[in-house]
Amino acid sequence: MAEEDKVDDASSPNLAEEFDEIAETPNQVGLSDDSIREITDALHEPENDNHVALIEELSNADTADLLQKISEDDRKELLEKNDTEIDPQTFAYMDSDLCKSTLSAMSASQVAQIISELDSDDALDLIENLDEDFQQDIIKQLSAKTRIAIEEGLTFPEDSAGRLMQREFVAIPEFWTVGKAIDYLRAAANDLPSEFHDLIIIDPLYHVVGEIPLNRILRSKRSTRVKELALDELHTVPADMDQEEVALIFRRESLNSAPVVDNDNRLIGVITFDDILDVIDEEAEEDILKLAGVEGDDLYRAILSTTGNRFRWLFLNLLTAIAASVVISFFDATIEQIVALAVLMPIVASMGGNAGTQALTVAVRALATKELSSTNMLRVISKETLVGTFNGIGFAIIMGVIAALWFDNQTLGLVIAAAMIINLCFAGFFGAAIPIFLDKIGSDPALSSTVLLTTVTDIVGFFAFLGLASIFLI
């Protein structure tokens, strides 16, 4: 058992000391608000450079944190006063909006300098967000090798495997032995990528024929042929595959890295799990934001750009709300006679909207994770319709009693009860059906589902309630 390895003897005092140091390191994630305050305070002291030492101590992720959280003025001041202390890697950790505005304020040669020190995937990630003219100015200043890598990278579609991959990898021929592979890795140590997790076996035409996790190399005898160590299943990723698909493959197969191939199935790069951690987070974030009508994470975007961004979606919602108002206006004579209807009608619409959103969110997530497809589509829609109807019956009873007592009118109670059942039944059905339908026709189910659903639940809600009222109460 590996965990039972006895650590022989030789309990050196050094170890105890080192351990003490480690124990003192607090395990807090990210930079604390206190540390940030300390740095901005130091930054504002006119006569000294204490902040330089404080910033030099930070990891790149922490520096990125710091830059993101301080005000725009502080950020400018900090970048100006510390341009040599800030590691280019810091920019790879920053939010893309903020990174764009920060880099756009620099000269092309400064950005080229930063980019040339990053891995090919991080470099591409940084440059792809910049304006095209600026991109060209930067690319001109890069070394031939970096330039070609960046220009080729930009030819792949956005959010594709080609944009995500790094071009640095370790590939070996299948007839090598473990001993030969280790000798090669030792000899080439300085030319290898700084991190790698698998060895890729290729044929003379650069076609991928296998993948070997490093632990299999380490635990095998020198004479073992590398082909015997390859994983049973090979998961090559075409360069134009969407990153969301790639992330699903990584999750399903618990991959550490995957080779990326071009149209001729030749190895051109590698995607590693750390790229995928970001993708999974981004894609889930995209869904959650889209459902609420926010395009992209706009935490760091300027106020006017954020306003414009959100205006579009609110405008769509306004159209929905006006449509619902038109329905209400059909029944203005009824409302004039029984003003209790005006008091109660938002309840029916709002319950429908909320019940529908529950069904819709579950369906949107299940579509994103491919747990929902043609096979179980009808089962999911009928389940959601039933759940909506059952909750409709529950709330019909509660709200029927409340309305009857409140306005001392049993028929009104029956009318709102019936409207509640109808609307929640529709809400369940359309909540599941709208995203499935959007997915079938190739639209993004997260993007417009909510607006369509609210249109349905508002219109059905008002129509059912006011319509039944005009029949039974007048």
Place this chain on the structure above:
Amino acid sequence: MAEEDKVDDASSPNLAEEFDEIAETPNQVGLSDDSIREITDALHEPENDNHVALIEELSNADTADLLQKISEDDRKELLEKNDTEIDPQTFAYMDSDLCKSTLSAMSASQVAQIISELDSDDALDLIENLDEDFQQDIIKQLSAKTRIAIEEGLTFPEDSAGRLMQREFVAIPEFWTVGKAIDYLRAAANDLPSEFHDLIIIDPLYHVVGEIPLNRILRSKRSTRVKELALDELHTVPADMDQEEVALIFRRESLNSAPVVDNDNRLIGVITFDDILDVIDEEAEEDILKLAGVEGDDLYRAILSTTGNRFRWLFLNLLTAIAASVVISFFDATIEQIVALAVLMPIVASMGGNAGTQALTVAVRALATKELSSTNMLRVISKETLVGTFNGIGFAIIMGVIAALWFDNQTLGLVIAAAMIINLCFAGFFGAAIPIFLDKIGSDPALSSTVLLTTVTDIVGFFAFLGLASIFLI
């Protein structure tokens, strides 16, 4: 350059053949609906066992997919007819609700059999969802070693690092050389965990003093001391740390694996990136579902249990909606005189709700990723308030004109315009402030933010619109 390795000569025909095979494997994620249909059709053929061969061909992830997507009856039939063909690993891939109901239908000894073939983290993951009595029955049937591991694992809080970690790891003392480490790995090959990504350096008391990625071992000379190869920063995770925190550390530091330590800082397990892929996805899913009032992914839950689950949140919403109705009822005399108010009032409330949800969603995400904290809290709240107000002004103009024309009443136009600005300003402020406040008091901002926000936007919306109308229009 690693990517320029020349693959010497020996272009064997085997390679070309193997390559053809690989090229034929379609790169589709998960099991296609056609394959599922083929298997269920075969399952329903009474006289033969064709389905057995079809299922044996599937990977474990695909089998899990299949079990999830078919109907309950088909699932039962399939499990009965194929209980020996289905690999225990399959259950590790299944949705936890469905897994629970499937395992609960089996005998304790069958489940014990399955659990004893899984890694300790997967085993724990499976057993922790089962009913406690059933858990005890299963644990009794396990081997002493597995039993201790499971019982200890269950003592860690839910969703903590201790539940996530596997107990299988490879630890070496710091005075070893690369050569000694490789010799040990070769000698102990069969006792090592099936996968590992880093070697952990420990002192004689099992305190973690360093971590070495395997590629550093492979590229170094045999005489190199392992302590020279350790990463600069050591990221040990306490066993009781919440999995969301652990995931943030993995993302920030691009970790491949991290050692887990107990209260005395002794090594007790390892968390690997593949556990984290699941956590990131789960946590984002939790947020997205909670915002919509769904507790946990209930795609596979039974209809009545789903109904009950969602009822609670809808009930909270009903209270909100009734509170809004009470506000409306204050103005019933006004509405009786001007029925146009009843027609227009839902627009003001709905626009406020939607604008507020935009701000709220951005804040909830930023809190989850720790991008929002005390340092930038006020900046975010004031930004959102301004964005809300600006959009309020925009929609005030649009809706003011529409209302004035529709009902031929300029004052009505001015009233709805003013109400729109007021409500969207409040929506922006409370959209950002509510989740921040909930986070400060230690509540989950995703869970109840939406209900609180809707209460605010409904009440402010109706109050502003109807209140102004009763002053200026009567």
